[in-house]
Amino acid sequence: MSQPLLFQPITLAGVSSRNRILISPMCQYSATDGIAGDWHLVHLGKFAQGGAGLVMVEAAAVTAEGRITHGDVGIWNDAQIAPLARIAAFLKDNGAVPSIQLAHAGRKASMQRPWYGNAALDAADHARGDLPWRTVAPSAIPMDEGWLMPHALDVNELAALREQWRRATLRAVEAGFEFVEVHCAHGYLLHEFLSPLSNRRTDAYGGDRAGRMRYPLEIIETVRAAWPAERPLSVRISSVDGVEGGIVLEDQIAFAREAKARGVDLIDCSSGGLLGSATAARIPRGYGFQVPYASEIRRAADIATIAVGLILHPQQAEDVLANGHADLVAIGREALFDPNWPLHAELALGGGSGEVFASWPKQYGWWLERREPGLRKLDGPALPFRSA
Template structure:
């Protein structure tokens, strides 16, 4: 990863305000909007909510906007409201979103995943538990879940069926075909969801993978399926377009997946042609995507991104309680990561990237959409005149 050598970007410009090149794709800045599930799709198809929800982040100045976890099979949905790319009919809605994001200056990205034993779950605001008869009466019945081993995610949850070799091979193909559909829809970056207790993470962690065949046991066995998926997606994804992998850098649980495991896994991913490791954590136990009983403070996951960047020799993206532009700039300046990902802060302020630019640069409205920047600059002059 490097800044484009156009000669147009002053070296003194804050890193948060500089364009960044990933293979043949250029981001206008290193700010990425994290994939955030909206649980609002119908039959896996994107609608008006998704277009407006994601479009506001592109309008707000982000360098890349990543579409939420998109299921590669119908069985792989977290909830009945998840987006999907297991069928061609799901392409048009996502194509519209990719076009909107690109038209507003952001690189359109998409995350592909499978929930594994965390599938068939209620939406958070409907209970966040396993789907029940009440949900079925509403037209959203539960479906069978799968995992590397027949271990439920928690007490009272369904016991998943253990994947056999044929099932594993079918899922590798499902990821490959979903990536091909994402490409057809116009996405310029793809991310493999290998975190937060979902299927690929379930294979990685010894807490959820008790297999004794070639897809379990030692770290090499537990990494085998995720690496096969990564290789299949990279093979279909164009050489000039970047590929990310989101990992849980640690389970935060004794006997689970560790940062040392993540460094080794990241080296293997680098050798397959992966460009960026998106460094999150937790989620192995409990239903919440990032559930972990650990103290959380601003930037609490940043050290994982820094260590993987240094020891695995691969670009990283830092995520988690990155609250303002100065904090993000320090992360980039100190070499802890190459990109910063913003999630809930962007929900609170979709213009977070534009406000960060103002905070770090001259306070002007340069870079804002003309339709709003012109008005806001005029208002600022009026307010300044009244104060003086």
């Protein structure tokens, strides 16, 4: 039986992945002063043990004011390097490409951890010690009623912030990451520049589409220059705003073309998030609802893409790749439900050869392989997850 495409190795720039499954960055809101802790090590380490090809650390803030919440992981100072290096080393030692997303929350910074309401910080948060800080944006337009009024960044501040992105990228290199993603989606700072709903500037960084793309493209150039040429660079975008007057797919195809011209290797195709939480359901959701964006951007911009969004089933993921819609499949919350999703998907698709559990960590596979004959006698030939 031929190996499913999902489990065929892929080389991105000069980095090879054992398969085409990427675990999406999922914020845990559990860091202290931006320092990744044991929770992050175990949380991310499970996915490497679970067989994913690439595992991405959650949005790491390039400045302290760029955090979404007080619990966000950061990469704005050198004290944050060693804890991230510990995670990157564990991921690599367990077969996954260590990856990280760099981000700035813009006007959506200084907000509640989601289990406290996922809104602007209020008196209850202040009592817990979660005090607000200054937020920044392309224009002085708050995210919603009751949110902080952001400070509109001037050109000198934009230049200083570019330097923070550069330093954050160098820290990611020092920490041992081999894949980096620039976050230009979900209503955070770089997305705010791209969308005409949040960017009302009248200088070179606003106005028409070219003006609105200018600053995100400068950040991409900055990151690319600091990031080793042989390591892949991805950009996560909101393919559409899903709000009247906002970004449409044609805008992001144009952005993807410009990003490619500046050395970007992949476009990670999400959607929405400009207003409300990053997962606010302003766009109709069904299985694989964002796959068409990845497919069209891949075709029209001639760039590799990552498909994400309610990709839950192994055959569904395989079909995304086999039909040419994307080059990688990103698994998010389904990996929280089942950290071994890649290994279970391999069983379901009939991939691998030799011992059934050859792809599993030897500490687990040794035991499971020896249990299997007894289970076959009890249950017949079908393994759990093989026929899902």
